[in-house]
C-alpha cells in the first residue's frame with residue numbers, strides 16, 4: 001500500500017496476520033499455475049495439450065481448495081469482528097478484509113469439481129480453438145464453445161446469489177472482471193456511445209484527405225522489431241530485470257508474482273506497428289502488475305488490480321495516448337530509423353503521426369484503430385450476453401457475428417478465421433471480459449485529461465523520451481493501492497466525476513478531425 005499503516009502489520013499470531021500468511025501460500029501457488037498457463041501459450045509443444053490440461057486442472061483445484069478452506073472463513077470472520085479493523089473500514093486493512101470477504105464468498109459458491117472441469121475444458125478448448133482458427137473451421141470448435149458456455153452458465157448460477165447488483169446470469173460473470181458492473185450498466189454506456197463513434201467514423205470516411213500509411217508497410221525482420229520493442233520497453237519503464245517479452249499467437253501479459261511479469265507479442269514483418277503497439281499495450285498491463293505491492297502483500301487483494309477495465313486503461317493509455325502521440329514519435333522516430341535502417345529513411349514525424357492515426361472499419365479487433373475498436377467490442381458483448389442468456393444458439397454464432405459486422409462496421413466477413421474465431425477468450429471461458437476493453441478506453445481518456453492537468457509538462461517530457469513522471473503518477477495514484485477502491489470510486493477520486501464517454505470522444509475528435517481535415 002502507498003501510505004499510512006502497513007497491511008499485514010496485524011498483531012503477531014492475530015487472525016489478520018494468519019490470513020495474510022495463508023494468502024501468501026495461495027499467491028505462490030497461483031504464480032505456479034500462471035507460469036504453466038503462460039508456457040502453454042508460448043513454448044509448449046502441441047503434443048503436451050492433454051497432459052497440460054490435467055496439470056492446469058489440478059493446480060486450479062488446489063488453488064480453489066486453499067482459498068475456500070474453512071480456516072480462511074474463520075479468519076475473515078475474526079477480522080470482521082475485531083473492533084480495530086471493523087472500526088476503520090476505509091483503512092488499508094479494512095479494505096483488504098472487505099475484499100478477502102468478497103473473494104471468499106464468491107469462491108466458496110463454486111464447487112471444486114466445477115473449477116476443475118472449467119480449467120480442464122478451457123485448456124483443451126483453447127487447443128481446439130487454435131486448430132479451428134488456423135483451418136477457419138467453426139464447426140470443429142462449436143462443440144467446445146457449447147460446453148464452455150454450459151459450464152459458464154453453471155458458474156453464473158453459482159455466483160448469482162452473491163452478486164448483489166445482478167439482474168441476469170451474465171452479470172455474475174461480468175462482476176468477476178469488473179466488480180459492481182452489470183450488463184444493463186454496460187448497455188447504458190455502449191448504446192449512446194455507438195452513434196457518436198459511428199458518426200465520427202462516417203465523417204472521416206467521407207474525407208478526401210486520408211493519411212498515407214505506405215510508410216508502415218516497409219518489411220522489417222522480426223528480430224529488429226523485437227530489439228526496437230525492447231528499447232521502447234526500457235524507456236517507458238517496464239522493468240526488464242523483472243520481466244520478459246516473448247512471442248505468441250494471441251498477445252497477453254501475465255504477472256506471476258514479485259519480480260516476474262511476462263509480456264507477449266506477435267510480429268508481422270510487413271507492419272511493424274502491430275508488434276510495437278501490441279508490446280506497448282502489454283507493457284501498460286505489465287507496469288500495472290509491476291507496480292502492485294506484490295512483494296509485501298502476495299496473494300492478498302491489496303496486491304491485485306482493481307478490475308480489468310482499470311487494467312485495460314493502463315494498457316490503452318500507453319498504446320494510444322502515449323504511443324500514438326506526435327510527441328512519442330519526436331522521440332522514437334530517430335531510434336526506429338537507426339534500428340530499421342534503411343526502412344524509415346524517408347519518414348518524418350508528421351507522416352508517422354498521421355499514418356498511425358487512421359480510422360477505418362476492419363475485420364480484426366486487435367488490429368483495429370482507436371475509433372472503430374469499440375464497435376468490435378460492442379459486437380462481442382451483444383453475442384456473449386445472448387449466449388449466456390440462452391437466446392443465441394452456438395450454431396448461430398458465425399451468422400450473427402457476420403450480420404453484426406455488416407451492421408456496425410459495414411464490412412463483409414470472408415471466413416470464420418477473420419470472423420468469430422479470431423479471439424481466444426470464449427474458449428478459455430472468459431465471458432464478460434470483452435466489455436472491459438471499452439471501459440478501459442473510456443477510463444484511459446478520462447484519466448489522461450486529469451494527468452495532463454497534474455503534469456502540465458507531460459507532452460514536452462514525452463518528446464524527450466522522459467516517461468518517468470507519467471509512470472510515477474500512475475503508480476502513486478493507481479497501482480500502489482491494489483483493490484482499495486472500486487473502479488467507479490477510483491474514477492471519481494482521480495477525476496472528480498463518474499465515468500463518461502465525453503473524454504474519449506474529445507480525444508478521438510480532437511486528434512482525428514485535424515488529421516483528416518474535417
Ligand code: ZN
Nearest residue numbers: 281285312315
Ligand atoms: Zn489489454
